[in-house]
Amino acid sequence: MSAIDVLEKLEEREIEELNRREFFKFCGRMAVLLGLSQTAIPRIARAVEKAARDGRPSVIWLNFQDCAGNTESFTRATAPSVGEALLDHVSLDYHEVLMAAAGHRAEERLKEVLKEYSGQIIVVVEGAIPTKDDGIYCTVAGRTAIQILKEIEPHALAFVAVGTCAAFGGIPKANPNPTGAVGLERIIRSKPVINVPGCPANPDVIMAVLVHYVLFNRLPELDAQRRPKFAFGKKIHDTCERRPHYDAGQFVLSFDDYGAKQGYCLYKVGCKGPVTYNVCAAWRWNMDASWPVKSGHPCLGCSERDFWDRYYPFYEHIPKTGGFGVEARADDIGKVALGLTGLTVGAHALYTAVVKSAERFAEKLASKAEEGTGESEGKDEGGEA
Numbered sequence: 495m496s497a498i499d500v501l502e503k504l505e506e507r508e509i510e511e512l513n514r515r516e517f518f519k520f521c522g523r524m525a526v527l528l529g530l531s532q533t534a535i536p537r538i539a540r541a542v543e544k545a546a547r548d549g550r551p552s553v554i555w556l557n558f559q560d561c562a563g564n565t566e567s568f569t570r571a572t573a574p575s576v577g578e579a580l581l582d583h584v585s586l587d588y589h590e591v592l593m594a595a596a597g598h599r600a601e602e603r604l605k606e607v608l609k610e611y612s613g614q615i616i617v618v619v620e621g622a623i624p625t626k627d628d629g630i631y632c633t634v635a636g637r638t639a640i641q642i643l644k645e646i647e648p649h650a651l652a653f654v655a656v657g658t659c660a661a662f663g664g665i666p667k668a669n670p671n672p673t674g675a676v677g678l679e680r681i682i683r684s685k686p687v688i689n690v691p692g693c694p695a696n697p698d699v700i701m702a703v704l705v706h707y708v709l710f711n712r713l714p715e716l717d718a719q720r721r722p723k724f725a726f727g728k729k730i731h732d733t734c735e736r737r738p739h740y741d742a743g744q745f746v747l748s749f750d751d752y753g754a755k756q757g758y759c760l761y762k763v764g765c766k767g768p769v770t771y772n773v774c775a776a777w778r779w780n781m782d783a784s785w786p787v788k789s790g791h792p793c794l795g796c797s798e799r800d801f802w803d804r805y806y807p808f809y810e811h812i813p814k815t816g817g818f819g820v821e822a823r824a825d826d827i828g829k830v831a832l833g834l835t836g837l838t839v840g841a842h843a844l845y846t847a848v849v850k851s852a853e854r855f856a857e858k859l860a861s862k863a864e865e866g867t868g869e870s871e872g873k874d875e876g877g878e879a
């Protein structure tokens with residue numbers, strides 16, 4: 495064996511090792527996101543690996559009235575790499591944007607999957623569905639989005655509407671809604687629909703919905719808007735890193751002022767974080783690098799129903815919302831609420847500690863698995879929170 499061969503082998507081993515570590519890290523993050531204890535990590539790893547081995551669940555990803563931003567978001571999931579996640583751990587059988595096949599071959603593949611996995615398919619839908627004029631404003635391979643969905647519906651186990659367009663109609667539905675766009679829940683009647691809104695949806699949340707299914711063999715608990723409770727139970731305002739500034743009455747008043755440079759709260763330049771439910775502040779985008787508020791832009795409330803019409807103009811105070819009352823508070827809060835600062839800083843510190851601790855635990859498991867003792871860790875299984 496030449497030196498180059500040895501080096502190549504070494505490289506392969508290192509890559510495998512890295513993937514294994516990344517995989518355990520991913521399982522750790524999923525445990526935190528799903529509200530499970532660290533001891534659930536080996537169980538998650540086994541469930542995901544078993545699903546990969548058995549080729550279940552089969553996942554079909556459809557694109558309708560959208561910009562493919564959710565696909566973009568998904569391909570930048572924190573860990574593992576999208577190739578590993580899609581090809582090794584989840585059976586993604588049809589995705590118009592990512593699959594190699596195109597045209598007739600792609601459509602044939604869709605038919606094969608419907609036949610082969612009927613009743614076991616999770617259908618991910620990205621984009622709104624136009625209903626005006628028999629839905630002619632969005633067609634794929636000569637069929638309207640409605641026809642495609644109606645054909646797939648009997649074969650599906652469940653539907654996941656990723657992104658605000660698929661969940662609630664989003665931007666295509668914005669006034670005057672020229673194509674009669676609606677969210678998936680208005681089309682699918684006989685199968686469960688899970689909404690993962692966001693523009694784009696958070697990639698870790700999309701993965702966590704799938705992981706929840708392979709782990710517990712059932713779909714996650716949903717709120718009244720069909721959103722998974724594990725991800726949409728808190729307002730962005732509750733976990734935002736700028737919250738201490740809100741509580742201290744320190745606000746950005748224009749995007750080039752002293753407060754903007756200091757990272758003050760963006761509420762007075764239109765932030766909708768106090769009325770928006772999502773995990774953005776805790777689970778960021780682009781390999782966990784950042785999210786809009788961190789980069790200095792107010793939250794637009796993009797994961798809320800009809801945000802485009804309800805929250806416009808985007809760079810002004812939130813219009814008065816029944817029962818909300820943050821506007822009056824924001825103007826007075828600096829005078830009275832300094833005590834809260836410690837609490838919110840504490841909440842951030844706690845969150846960071848939980849994630850870090852899960853990651854450390856996952857790293858340890860990966861090392862033990864490499865030494866051949868990883869299986870014993872799996873005996874200590876966690877339950878659902």
Ligand code: SF4
Nearest residue numbers: 734737759760765767
């Ligand atoms: S108003 Fe916006 S920027 Fe300010 S703390 Fe809340 S979510 Fe963060």
